[in-house]
Amino acid sequence: MSRPLPSVFDQALASAVRAPSPHNTQPWRFVVEHEVVEVWLDRERVLGVADPYGREARLACGAAAFNLQISLRANGLATVVRLLPDPAEPDLVAVIRLDGNEKATAAERKLAEAVFRRHTNRRPLLDKEVPPLARAALKSAALHEGGQIEYLDASGRYTPVASLVRQAEALQADDDQFRAEAAFWTHREPESPDGVPKSASGPPPYGPGIVSLRASHENHDLPAREYEQEPLLGAVLTRDRGPHAEVRAGMAMQRVLLTATAEGLATSFLSQPFETTRTRESLDRLFAGAGQPHTLLRIGYGYPTRLTGRRPVHEVLTHRTTAG
Template sequence: MTTALTLTDTAFRDVVAAAVRAPSLHNSQPWRFRNRDGAIEVRADPARRLPVADPTGWALRIACGAATLNARLALAAMGLAARVQLLPDPTDPDLLARLTPTAAWQTTPAEEALFAAVERRFSHREPFYPAPVPVHARVQIIDAAHAEGAWAEILNGPAEIEVISEIVRAADAALSADSVYQGELRAWTRSERDERDGVPASAGGPVPQADDLLPRRSYGGREPSPGGDFDPDPLVVVLGTATDAPIEQLQAGIALQRVLLTVTDAGLAASMLSQPIEDPTARDNLRLALGRTDVPQMVLRVGTGRTGYPTPRRDLTEVIDKA
């Protein structure tokens, strides 16, 4: 049996500080953490699951999976290897992951680069510059997903993008017409940058236009700048897993975060388009359009954009449970 290493309270807090930099739908931050029996527990916070946008808990598990990767990288940066167990206790459904430090570890250059990107990663909701994503970066994106047990398919070019665009538009239109959904979205839109959660209107990007290929959510109602057309030739990445079981959704979150950190380390930017995943019909249409029998878990747009900033996070005291 592998012996767990003792993690100090300070080290635990440092790990949690990295974990909470993960993305979450509407920046709802649906996680909690506990230092128990020599292991770090990543727990669901049911009170922060979005009841309208996320009735099944899919987005919650994606977010907590992403937080799990950040925690694993933080431990590696401390020189600690960790055994990661997903859904380790069937009697405790809110316990989504357990990370047990097991041995000293020589951090790899790849881990160092990914961990350094944790603080710099943010969802880029502005237009991208008209510069192509380099071929080597596309390969890195695919490899990052594969390294965490998921798949990534890169779509580029007018014909492929038009098909995906129609699916994203249909999903966005359905969600935009849902007054209850829009009410929940408004409830998570913030007006001030000192808020601890939600998406500040200033970080929400300009109002989507009718001719945008890939419509985004409108968090703030800001009008676009003249000439600031949105991505006429975007790079789209679809991330997926073999099944849609809860453990695979957690795995998808881990893979998603590795892709996002890889993109950040490459000097690129990304934002998530979850509308075609949230809408069951659109999700199935996306799967069929890709010619796959497995399950799409997220759509990303990737490109080069101006420097931005991460959305706010709650204080660590609000997300740490006592053992």
């Protein structure tokens, strides 16, 4: 097989860093050696208060691995992906090896393009239903990566999960450590290479809604607005739990988000209940029998907002050269 052109790897790494991450912490590093790219968890960038076990950071690394893979695929390269391949290196999240050439499908090219348009939309969404075909497309996207998306309106879990989101939001609003961590990473300038800029925040809600977005992300320079009544909520699940399942869930989540972008849908996250012990345990109990919940997505139609910054690839990349 001919060596991939450097620009193909450059493009794949530029795609990788466009992945979403909690508070835009970008908890990843990449190592390129010959025809292999490794994705490493960067412990220094794991949120100590909201994510002490690195679950959300592993979701983010899984999303970065998915972006890498889909970009290589869109360029006609076949890949073999191994997740957490070395028990002695728990921070080595994924290894992506090139495996010859294989023509990209139109669907793969569409997802690879969506990487550079996908963003978290915290603004009010339109009160317009997501049609069954689009819902089905997101379901297939999750299944394709070994995950599952469960729509809460269909499963009867909407009200209890929405209540856990509100409970967790209230607990965090009352906790100095949560507030300090969120304050550090939010309300950044638009050009900030990490963290969440004000331009990516939504207006404060007019009144309490059925789900609460993070108060820490509200932009109080904007006038209060009415949010949609009952957004479509989808929980990303896997059959198993633990680090491997978290990386897999991150890949499934990212395929869902990119499929949503390609379908013209806006997405955002409601992670608060995963971040406080009591609400996380309640979530686990609520989904017992259905799977392990990893993240909660709000999905609907809205007006696109600005993309947020990223650290440049060279800051997160090491080239390893084998001696001899």
